[in-house]
Amino acid sequence: HGKRGSDPFFNGPLFHLRHCGNPMKSAVILISGRGSNMQALVEAKPGLEWRAVISNRPNAAGLEWAATRGIETRIVDHKAYPSREAFDAALAQAVDSFSPDYLFLAGFMRILTEGFIDRYPRSILNIHPSLLPCFPGLDTHRRAIASGVKLHGATVHFVTPALDHGPILVQAAVPVLDGDTEDSLAGRVLAQEHRIYP
């Protein structure tokens, strides 16, 4: 990892040769809670080697599920660090110890610093519960209902320093129905998240 974009090795033929002989890519998943998107990713068996699941919350329910699947788990508790930078440095150290090709954010509820994101160019993906660029940030289902939109959904995108604004890979739309509550809409969107993220 590092600044692949500016390194002639990573752009040269040697890099591609090396990868021809080793097509299996590896990944680490970052979670904060129940981890249903993590489960959807792992269960879809997309031909990735899952090196670890890392949570910033010690009691994230998803950790137990990952462990029962034989995936290594780590906790990097954001509360143990005095600043965002210090937390991100510890997180980067944990991630780098698994040398993954990709990082999947799956319900990971921390804003990452630019310094962290720049370490893994075009390698971090996120699932966001709205049709970006509408409703970046939190409380997307409540805001969708309040705004009166008739379509809502989910987006898989690359992570860049601009929060919830990286290049879009996949989207799925669902209707917002009369009488929808935050919960009913969230459930409809979540079913699509589990479909499009894998």
Ligand code: GRF
């Ligand atoms: C999902 O809706 C995800 O898009 C959002 O938070 C929720 C996490 O759910 N960022 P889970 O932990 O994947 O079950």
